[in-house]
Amino acid sequence: MEINVVNLKRYFGKTKAVDGISFNFSSGHIFGFIGPNGAGKTTAMRVLATIDEPTAGDAYIDGFSVVEEPEKTRRLMGFMPDSLPTHKDISVHEYLDFFARAYGIPGRKRRVIVKRTEEFTNLTGIRDKMLRALSKGMKQRVSLARAMVHDPSVLIMDEPAAGLDPRARVELRELLKALGAQGKAILVSSHILTELSEICDGAVIIEQGKLLRAGTMAEITALDLKQRVVIIRPADDRLKELHKALLEMPNILDANIAGEEVEVELDGDPLHAAHILTDLIKKGFLINEFRQPKAHLEDLFMNITKGNVQ
Amino acid sequence: MSFLASIPEKISDRLNPIVVKELRQAVQSRFVSLSLVGFLAIQVIVITIFVLGSDVSSEFNSGSKIFVVLQGILIGSCVLFVPIYTSARLGAERANVDLMFITTIKPRSIVTGKLMAAMILTLLLFSACMPFMTFTYLLRGIDLPSMFITLTLGFLLVLAATQSTILMATLPASALARVLLGLAVAVGLIYAAFGGAYGLGYLASSGIGSKMQDWEFLGSMALTLLLTAESVGLMMFLSIALLSPPSSNRMMPVRIFITIAWLVTGVIAWIFSDLVLSSVVPMLSWTIIHVSLLCFALIVATCERDKWGPRVLRKVPRNPLLRLPAFLFFTGGAGGVAWSVILLILTFGASLWARDKLPSSFIFSTIYDELGIMLGFVLYAYAYGITAVMVRKIIFRNRIKTSSTWVIALALLALAAIIPVVFALIASPGGIDHFDDDDIWLIGVPFMLLESQYEEKCFAFASVWAALMLIPGTVWLIDRFLAFKPHRTIPPPLPTK
Numbered sequence: 155m156e157i158n159v160v161n162l163k164r165y166f167g168k169t170k171a172v173d174g175i176s177f178n179f180s181s182g183h184i185f186g187f188i189g190p191n192g193a194g195k196t197t198a199m200r201v202l203a204t205i206d207e208p209t210a211g212d213a214y215i216d217g218f219s220v221v222e223e224p225e226k227t228r229r230l231m232g233f234m235p236d237s238l239p240t241h242k243d244i245s246v247h248e249y250l251d252f253f254a255r256a257y258g259i260p261g262r263k264r265r266v267i268v269k270r271t272e273e274f275t276n277l278t279g280i281r282d283k284m285l286r287a288l289s290k291g292m293k294q295r296v297s298l299a300r301a302m303v304h305d306p307s308v309l310i311m312d313e314p315a316a317g318l319d320p321r322a323r324v325e326l327r328e329l330l331k332a333l334g335a336q337g338k339a340i341l342v343s344s345h346i347l348t349e350l351s352e353i354c355d356g357a358v359i360i361e362q363g364k365l366l367r368a369g370t371m372a373e374i375t376a377l378d379l380k381q382r383v384v385i386i387r388p389a390d391d392r393l394k395e396l397h398k399a400l401l402e403m404p405n406i407l408d409a410n411i412a413g414e415e416v417e418v419e420l421d422g423d424p425l426h427a428a429h430i431l432t433d434l435i436k437k438g439f440l441i442n443e444f445r446q447p448k449a450h451l452e453d454l455f456m457n458i459t460k461g462n463v464q
Numbered sequence: 465m466s467f468l469a470s471i472p473e474k475i476s477d478r479l480n481p482i483v484v485k486e487l488r489q490a491v492q493s494r495f496v497s498l499s500l501v502g503f504l505a506i507q508v509i510v511i512t513i514f515v516l517g518s519d520v521s522s523e524f525n526s527g528s529k530i531f532v533v534l535q536g537i538l539i540g541s542c543v544l545f546v547p548i549y550t551s552a553r554l555g556a557e558r559a560n561v562d563l564m565f566i567t568t569i570k571p572r573s574i575v576t577g578k579l580m581a582a583m584i585l586t587l588l589l590f591s592a593c594m595p596f597m598t599f600t601y602l603l604r605g606i607d608l609p610s611m612f613i614t615l616t617l618g619f620l621l622v623l624a625a626t627q628s629t630i631l632m633a634t635l636p637a638s639a640l641a642r643v644l645l646g647l648a649v650a651v652g653l654i655y656a657a658f659g660g661a662y663g664l665g666y667l668a669s670s671g672i673g674s675k676m677q678d679w680e681f682l683g684s685m686a687l688t689l690l691l692t693a694e695s696v697g698l699m700m701f702l703s704i705a706l707l708s709p710p711s712s713n714r715m716m717p718v719r720i721f722i723t724i725a726w727l728v729t730g731v732i733a734w735i736f737s738d739l740v741l742s743s744v745v746p747m748l749s750w751t752i753i754h755v756s757l758l759c760f761a762l763i764v765a766t767c768e769r770d771k772w773g774p775r776v777l778r779k780v781p782r783n784p785l786l787r788l789p790a791f792l793f794f795t796g797g798a799g800g801v802a803w804s805v806i807l808l809i810l811t812f813g814a815s816l817w818a819r820d821k822l823p824s825s826f827i828f829s830t831i832y833d834e835l836g837i838m839l840g841f842v843l844y845a846y847a848y849g850i851t852a853v854m855v856r857k858i859i860f861r862n863r864i865k866t867s868s869t870w871v872i873a874l875a876l877l878a879l880a881a882i883i884p885v886v887f888a889l890i891a892s893p894g895g896i897d898h899f900d901d902d903d904i905w906l907i908g909v910p911f912m913l914l915e916s917q918y919e920e921k922c923f924a925f926a927s928v929w930a931a932l933m934l935i936p937g938t939v940w941l942i943d944r945f946l947a948f949k950p951h952r953t954i955p956p957p958l959p960t961k
Contacts, residue, residue, distance in 0.1 A: 207711035
């Protein structure tokens, strides 16, 4: 399953909410859709969800155009908007059953699917509770269950973590990881970039409706991180000696002892980290751990965007 | 699972999901439960007071009296409660993308589902009232046809009221406009509730059973049913259009419905005029109703989108011969105006043809002469509509939303009503006295057609203005028709490796 966004534009009068963005991602990938407030994320997502029509350009889900064949793409895609369910006098189970019916899933199959969705999203215990009695976190979970009740291959989620407490955020993160592991293609927008860092293997960064970067984290990091960090833990007690040796090596910008590790800052070339490890081993250092912490979206975001709004 | 055991599941699968959801919500709703219990309590109290307070054994019409009161309570509460409950729910869901477009459910299912659920709720209230109604029959003074017919008419009134509030709930409006609209709807419903209760009470107590062979009564009943069906159908199609995404071909079903309803009701009106009643009244009613409707449709058409998106263009027929009718029926301002004008011309044509064919009394032929006034209104509607489109396109250079063209038309009407008057007051030494019968200061106001001293001048003015607007209107029409071509499909990009 491939999602291709091709030169997508959405103008509101003179305001170019989305101005010619193109990117693609595929099954099993979780892509973060990030940008400052008013960047055009929600507008682009609404177009992808067939709620809105683009001024120009198109998006294809498994080859089906969201503009020309919205009915087909809706079957392949689940959309979780940034608003919570508004229905009050209905239980969680009846609510999910309604959406399964709305997708035309017949009787016995519907019962199985709704039950499975409730189990997956951990809603079984509250299936008979009224929606009005749920907390925001629970409602978000119901909203996610609703988006995936027809087992879509693509999930588009607009600010799913907004307003959630830390526990609910962790649970949501785990759910997204599980969905990614099931092979679903997920596009998720959020302001909480540290959260996205943990789960995303790619990102689409936009500002003022224009695409700034799109690709896997490795691709974006290679382009945009001016410096990278390596954590080195020696196997013996030669920590100070290791620190001194590192400071004498080329391409190292800084090195600091942090507990039993040395945190090294080096320039952006990914090959330099490999050379440092080789040199250390040649010099007889016993290395227990040599790792590069995952690039934080926050750093990337700050490097790439300018904070402009239209 | 045996065949018999699987039947309920098969029925359940075929049910409209909206109906299932709405009824589940109604069952859980405290408001519905309390209303139902309160309603039953009122019925019990009323019938107890009547039976204990009057000598029912000696009175021969006590059944009729109690029936009228019970029916009044039933119709009054249903006309108020059911539409408000239904539209309030839809209005709340409309403000959210919860229901509308994120599933494969169609706007048609949403509207019909809401209406069907409301009617089931109405039937529940009616059935709760049935034991009391049956009791009134035993008390004498009322016949079964009166009971059934007035209750059926009451049910239709609830249906029409509910559909009209569903239409109001689908209108895209700001919070303030929604509040104002809600107040207007509430006032309308109160009138409908009291008027319906009073009218049906009168009908029930006058004894319908004796009129069952009176063709005039049956004809008027048939006309009422026909008009109710047409208005409910029209409101339903309009609601569906309003719920459909703006990018869809949402006006086409509305135009097809109006065209079919126009044709069917026209034929029925002709049959009633010629064969049943030998009177021009049905034909004349048909003309008045459809001219008013099509004038409204013309103004609505000027507010439709001028350019079509790919979602509409991909359905444009490739055959040039089919493209012309498609242009008239598809969503689009110019096509919509052309469709309205064609139907208006046909309506006037049919009406004049009927006048020559039918025997008519002097009074009716005089009324037929008033067709000229209606034609004047049509000319004003065309002139204001096209002028508003041109103002939007040329003066405002499309900076105003197409959907707001009606505001420009309204502003033009206001200017036509105010500016000449102000000018006359300033220019005339006689002040307000300058407005005597010979003046022409208010010829821009269509309603002045109803004033005999203005009628001719207004008609002449509207004719000249409409004739002038015919030129830019035709240029606009041709330009849009030439742009009405099938969408060129761009193949999706090849998957990346």
